[in-house]
Amino acid sequence: MYDYLLSEENKEFREEVREFVKNAIPPSLLKKMDKDEVQYPSEWLHALAKQNLIGIRFPKEYGGRGLNWESEIIAQEEIGVLGSSLACLFSLPSICGEALNKFGTEEQKLNYLKPMCEGKKFTAEALTEPRGGSDFFGATSTAVKEGDYYILNGEKRFVVGAEGADFFLVYAKTNPNAQPRDALSLFIVDKSEAVEAAYIYGLLGTRGGGAGRIIFKDVEVPKENVIMGEGKGGKIFYQMMVPERLSTASGFIGLARACLHIATKYSTKRKAFGQVIKNFQAVNFMLADCITYLDATRAIVFNTAKSIDAGAPPALQRRLVSESKKFSTKACWKVINKSMQIMGGIGYTTVYPIERLMRDARLGEIWTGTTEIMNLIIQHEYYKEVLSEKWIGRDVELDALDAEHEEEKHYG
Ligand SMILES: Cc1cc2nc3c(=O)[nH]c(=O)nc-3n(C[C@H](O)[C@H](O)[C@H](O)COP(=O)(O)OP(=O)(O)OC[C@H]3O[C@@H](n4cnc5c(N)ncnc54)[C@H](O)[C@@H]3O)c2cc1C
Numbered sequence: 001m002y003d004y005l006l007s008e009e010n011k012e013f014r015e016e017v018r019e020f021v022k023n024a025i026p027p028s029l030l031k032k033m034d035k036d037e038v039q040y041p042s043e044w045l046h047a048l049a050k051q052n053l054i055g056i057r058f059p060k061e062y063g064g065r066g067l068n069w070e071s072e073i074i075a076q077e078e079i080g081v082l083g084s085s086l087a088c089l090f091s092l093p094s095i096c097g098e099a100l101n102k103f104g105t106e107e108q109k110l111n112y113l114k115p116m117c118e119g120k121k122f123t124a125e126a127l128t129e130p131r132g133g134s135d136f137f138g139a140t141s142t143a144v145k146e147g148d149y150y151i152l153n154g155e156k157r158f159v160v161g162a163e164g165a166d167f168f169l170v171y172a173k174t175n176p177n178a179q180p181r182d183a184l185s186l187f188i189v190d191k192s193e194a195v196e197a198a199y200i201y202g203l204l205g206t207r208g209g210g211a212g213r214i215i216f217k218d219v220e221v222p223k224e225n226v227i228m229g230e231g232k233g234g235k236i237f238y239q240m241m242v243p244e245r246l247s248t249a250s251g252f253i254g255l256a257r258a259c260l261h262i263a264t265k266y267s268t269k270r271k272a273f274g275q276v277i278k279n280f281q282a283v284n285f286m287l288a289d290c291i292t293y294l295d296a297t298r299a300i301v302f303n304t305a306k307s308i309d310a311g312a313p314p315a316l317q318r319r320l321v322s323e324s325k326k327f328s329t330k331a332c333w334k335v336i337n338k339s340m341q342i343m344g345g346i347g348y349t350t351v352y353p354i355e356r357l358m359r360d361a362r363l364g365e366i367w368t369g370t371t372e373i374m375n376l377i378i379q380h381e382y383y384k385e386v387l388s389e390k391w392i393g394r395d396v397e398l399d400a401l402d403a404e405h406e407e408e409k410h411y412g
Helices: 008-023 027-034 042-050 069-080 084-103 106-117 233-269 281-309 314-348 354-365 371-388
Strands: 123-126 142-146 149-159 167-173 184-190 195-198 212-222
Touching: 008 069, 027 084, 042 084, 069 084, 069 233, 069 281, 084 106, 084 123, 084 233, 084 354, 123 149, 142 167, 149 167, 149 184, 167 233, 184 212, 184 233, 233 281, 233 314, 233 354, 281 314, 314 354, 314 371
Parallel strands: 123 167
Antiparallel strands: 142 149, 149 212, 167 184, 195 212
């Protein structure tokens, strides 16, 4: 849709990723993942690494490609057609790498960011705790300093790649008495015997990515593995949420696009009452709604990516990313639902992949921050923006017929 806005390099890049998605992964892997026969598709990460598609935004010296956000959302949409599990595994290096690239020491970049981009070490993020994911700052995992190590204890859940990752980014409280935003630190934790990971959940969709539980029992983490120092977890978390949420927003366009494509083709072949169903307005208007939703989603996601590339301030980034994630996951859900409707009964079966992508898509409004949490952020940042600015536009209140009745403007 926005082809005319893309740079030549990004058009070429999109073709490269499209070609990769077409050939790199056999349908059998997706089927095995959906049947829960695969807990961690390491072949996917090896294929991404071979194509140099891991951590594409990070500098070339650390194994990335030095690309921008415009490139990343293009790649996410293409990869999204494979479903949310592989899209998530593509986005994890972008999310964890954001913390390492922006805030890590040179040593941390060489030991973790570079091997991650080269596909030699796999990563996962361990944020959510059993007591709640939305209240992130209420985390109860602890890390206590003893000499050259921190002793980490706690439990995380729903960690994609729990069993397959080589290292985890883990938030834990280092100063329980500080204000919540200063109490947390971010640790790079290597897989070890003391890190007990188990793939235990039966999931509605998004299967085969290894979303598991991790228990940290007296794990010794070298002090060199704290990112940015003690108490900086809050600052890093806000930054990590940019790739976390923008990758969901862009990836889900791919899921919805795949479903709409199938439904569109089907509507040109399937007949009812002696004619192809595409001729019924009830059907082709559903399609019109879907493509409008998809283009609107691409527009908001593209605008957000371009704004970040152009240096939008952090507060605006937070609002735009949250709006994108909320809008995209809601709109893509509608597109997938209507695509199924166009297909009739066969769309509800496993003969077509729409049912799988629908099960995947339900997660969109839940993970990487729920829609309710997106709303909290959007209104918070917007109030802050409006209240901090002097209104410079026309004072439209004065255009009311009885604007001079100031005494009627009660505020309780
Ligand atoms: C398949 C899957 C993969 C995941 N992958 C990862 C991963 O790799 N790493 C990771 O760390 N986490 C991961 N998650 C966790 C995910 O991000 C959380 O489930 C999500 O943030 C919600 O947290 P919760 O489940 O604890 O729900 P809760 O926080 O308990 O929320 C329950 C409900 O209350 C609402 N609510 C809570 N607080 C408020 C409020 N203040 N105002 C309004 N409503 C509110 C929520 O919106 C929600 O509707 C994954 C989850 C799933 C299911």
